[in-house]
Amino acid sequence: AESQLTTDFYSKSCPRFLDIVRDTITNKQITTPTTAAAALRLFFHDCFPNGCDASVLVSSTAFTTAERDSSINLSLPGDGFDVVIRAKTALELACPNTVSCSDVLAVAVRDLLVTVGGPYYEISLGRRDSRVSKSSLLLAGSLPLPSSPISKLVEQFASRGFSVREMVALSGAHTIGFSHCKEFTARVNDTAGYNPRFADALRKACSNYRNDPTISVFNDVMTPNKFDNMYFQNIPKGLGLLESDHGLYSDPRTRPFVELYARDQARFFRDFAGAMQKLSVYGVLTGPRGEIRRRCDAIN
Numbered sequence: 001a002e003s004q005l006t007t008d009f010y011s012k013s014c015p016r017f018l019d020i021v022r023d024t025i026t027n028k029q030i031t032t033p034t035t036a037a038a039a040l041r042l043f044f045h046d047c048f049p050n051g052c053d054a055s056v057l058v059s060s061t062a063f064t065t066a067e068r069d070s071s072i073n074l075s076l077p078g079d080g081f082d083v084v085i086r087a088k089t090a091l092e093l094a095c096p097n098t099v100s101c102s103d104v105l106a107v108a109v110r111d112l113l114v115t116v117g118g119p120y121y122e123i124s125l126g127r128r129d130s131r132v133s134k135s136s137l138l139l140a141g142s143l144p145l146p147s148s149p150i151s152k153l154v155e156q157f158a159s160r161g162f163s164v165r166e167m168v169a170l171s172g173a174h175t176i177g178f179s180h181c182k183e184f185t186a187r188v189n190d191t192a193g194y195n196p197r198f199a200d201a202l203r204k205a206c207s208n209y210r211n212d213p214t215i216s217v218f219n220d221v222m223t224p225n226k227f228d229n230m231y232f233q234n235i236p237k238g239l240g241l242l243e244s245d246h247g248l249y250s251d252p253r254t255r256p257f258v259e260l261y262a263r264d265q266a267r268f269f270r271d272f273a274g275a276m277q278k279l280s281v282y283g284v285l286t287g288p289r290g291e292i293r294r295r296c297d298a299i300n
């Protein structure tokens with residue numbers, strides 16, 4: 001299906017497509033700077049389990065619990081959904097029933113990454129949206145957990161055609177955004193891999209998280225809002241946040257790529273851009289296998 005995608009898919013049917021998405025994401029990112037990270041994680045959680053088909057955008061109904069309401073997706077921030085819905089609303093006025101929500105999400109993420117300093121890459125278009133979104137179909141193990149051993153993560157990426165190198169490059173997404181205390185606190189207490197002063201600061205920041213589960217910490221403590229290679233420079237210094245971040249440095253299969261990206265940001269940007277292009281065509285639907293959703297939060 002991915003071979004049927006083209007970069008000029010909407011050039012006749014919706015010539016303003018790219019401009020409309022760019023205007024929308026620019027306004028949103030300026031007013032809400034957490035949007036870029038929110039949308040990037042949303043995209044990963046759409047594509048990785050069952051393909052880039054906007055299945056994660058659908059809301060639950062009286063009859064079905066949608067993917068969005070499965071436990072691993074409950075922490076997806078609303079701003080990722082919101083930026084897609086805003087762009088889609090503007091697009092329905094300009095070119096009704098033409099642009100898929102999955103294409104909007106893929107392009108919105110690309111453009112948002114550029115606004116925070118990330119690399120530009122071409123996005124092929126013509127994805128269609130899923131006609132199903134069921135929490136019950138999201139199998140255990142369809143998304144990586146921070147507590148998973150590196151072998152398990154390598155396996156999860158390999159079964160979808162991603163190399164170890166691509167997995168490390170994609171993990172560089174944690175150069176922006178934040179994580180809730182419950183995702184890492186248990187590990188901080190045994191201090192394995194953490195810089196002691198960083199561990200102290202994390203314990204302090206999270207000391208009240210059971211009463212206030214919204215407390216969260218930047219994934220990249222040095223440049224939290226900038227897309228750069230700082231994530232990889234942090235890890236060898238014990239400044240990685242999640243157990244899976246530290247793990248990339250302890251494992252001999254992934255460590256060389258952490259070191260490579262830590263010293264060569266251009267290399268990281270090239271590999272990240274390539275891996276994002278690959279992720280963005282993973283499991284796409286084309287033609288009659290999908291639909292152009294009228295609203296991104298509901299199957300037609």
Ligand code: HEM
Nearest residue numbers: 037038040041044075144145146170173177178179180244
């Ligand atoms: C390698 C395995 C990965 C694991 C175990 C993992 C795990 C996590 C966890 C636990 C969080 C914190 C969520 C929260 O507390 O709200 C997080 C945040 C995030 N993840 Fe990952 N992730 C992985 C790979 C990826 C990939 C491949 C991407 C994108 C290409 C990505 C993008 C993000 C972003 C942008 C955030 C910050 C979200 C925000 O600020 O709203 N992650 N990740």
Ligand SMILES: [Ca+2]
Nearest residue numbers: 046051053055
């Ligand atoms: Ca999906």
Ligand SMILES: [Ca+2]
Nearest residue numbers: 175220223226
């Ligand atoms: Ca950063």
